[in-house]
Amino acid sequence: MALTPVQSKALDALREAATAVLVAGVTGSGAVHRAELLHAAHSARLVGLHRPAATAVRIARRLGEARSDDPAFRLSDLSADLAELLDLVRRPAAALAPARRSYQPEGPLRLHGLFTEAVVTASGYAGATVYTLAPDGTLRTLSDVAPGGPERALQASGSPVPGGCALGLRDLGDGGGVVLTSPTVSPDGRIGGGGQVRSVRVTGAGWHEAPLAALWERSPAAQLAAALSWSAEPADARAAGGDLLFLDGTVTDVGFVVSGGPTLRLAAPDERPDLPYADNLRLLASRPGLTLRLIARAVPDRPDRIHVLAAAWRGHDDRTVRTDLGLRLLNRSHLAPTGSATVAVTVPVAGSGQGAGRGAVAEGAPVTAAAPATGGPPGGAGAPALVGGDAVPLGRPLPGLPVELDLLRRAVER
Known part of the structure; x- marks a missing residue:
């Protein structure tokens, strides 16, 4: 997939900003480096390069966490984001991919709740994600993530499962079970909350019970x-x-x-x-x-x-x-x-x-x-x-x- 001249220029700016961070290191990357990343991200977003733009914003936020001794800072996360950005700028097709995931209709799903994870991202979003086990042995997730800080994680964990059943995300993750009809599912296993989804609460399972116990075998x-x-x-x-x-x-x-x-x-x-x-x-x-x-x-x-x-x-x-x-x-x-x-x-x-x-x-x-x-x-x-x-x-x-x-x-x- 060919890039326009404006898009190529935006990717070059992102590459230069990321390279400058690598040269300076975590301790040497200050306000100037973060500003260059954010400026390049803004330019990339304007020309439709949403994925590399979002990655650059995360890098800028992580550098800010490092400078302020924020306990949330992880060097491994910063390294992964830098690697992802450099990979995106050299792969035009990936850089041009839509920012939003595609969801496809799927048949009825019976899900066994596994656990619920608090989610706080470097891009300013927070919420909760519940991991569930599908009948084919794969994991599927249901999420409520929106702009906010860490305090939103507990609030989001009480959000209802899509489809109208009286079951919260955290209740599902804590040994609950649900049957979804007409769900939409992304290629990576995320379940959407479309208007056609219907849900019914059913019996779940413990970690030492089938089918969840097989995960520890x-x-x-x-x-x-x-x-x-x-x-x-x-x-x-x-x-x-x-x-x-x-x-x-x-x-x-x-x-x-x-x-x-x-x-x-x-x-x-x-x-x-x-x-x-x-x-x-x-x-x-x-x-x-x-x-x-x-x-x-x-x-x-x-x-x-x-x-x-x-x-x-x-x-x-x-x-x-x-x-x-x-x-x-x-x-x-x-x-x-x-x-x-x-x-x-x-x-x-x-x-x-x-x-x-x-x-x-x-x-x-x-x-x-x-x-x-x-x-x-x-x-x-x-x-x-x-x-x-x-x-x-x-x-x-x-x-x-x-x-x-x-x-x-x-x-x-x-």
Whole structure:
């Protein structure tokens, strides 16, 4: 597909702005670099280059987060956006692709709710996305994302499922089920909310029940290999949830020991104080011996950790607790009582700049705290913390991902 002279000039401006950021680096990219990106993005949008324009806006926002020590900043996200922009400017067909996804009608769908993720984007949008399992074993998503800040995530999680059934997005994600008739679905698995859609609430399933339990049956190595393959695909061709990892394991003093896999650190995907990821993971990390079933994502530039999105464990009276970690603030009453133990975890250090973000859980300075018998989080009342020294060691990684971790290393270096 041929570009017009004006479009070619706009892409050249985007390329120059992105290259200037790469040359200056994160710390050297200031207001001038962000202004050049935004100016180039505005020019590109005027001539119909919506995808590269939106990517340039995200880069400018992420640079602003980095300069202000915003805990939401992730170097891996900035790197991915820069790579996407440079890829778009060299592929005219991709740069000219419509900004909005195409949705096609599909037959009736029975969906089993899996979990709900809080969404806060660098382009100024926020909301919630619920992941569901379709009968063919693929993941489908329903979303309510609109302009707003982190506070909108909780609000959007209560939005109703399209079609008129009395079921909210978060209720669907928390073990609910729904049958949709006449839905529209995009190529990447997103379900639209067209006027023809009708929905009926049905019985859902737990994570340890069919059909959801099958997601945890694949080995961690196979899951990581699939996630890496997914990340290598063009952004507009990636299926929903292709980067998710479904892991079982146990919390220990040195990390999360994955069943059939390595020992990893549990990290928050978003450190904004408006979202409870970090507080929830501190609480879970304070319980060595706690068996968890997790839904997470790999961290491309930090192979020793995962970003945890949702978790399930046995609580009081052996009842299963299942929660979306970005939408529900946990407390010690959600964990079964246990004897006191000395727990070593790490918490963010104010103002520390880390490659994968500002103060992710299990990063920064170590905190040694006596966990009370009631199960309170480290650093609570009566638990003095000492900040300083080196990060908590990971311990000896278990075998299981040698080839995949090498692929991840090479992908990061590339």
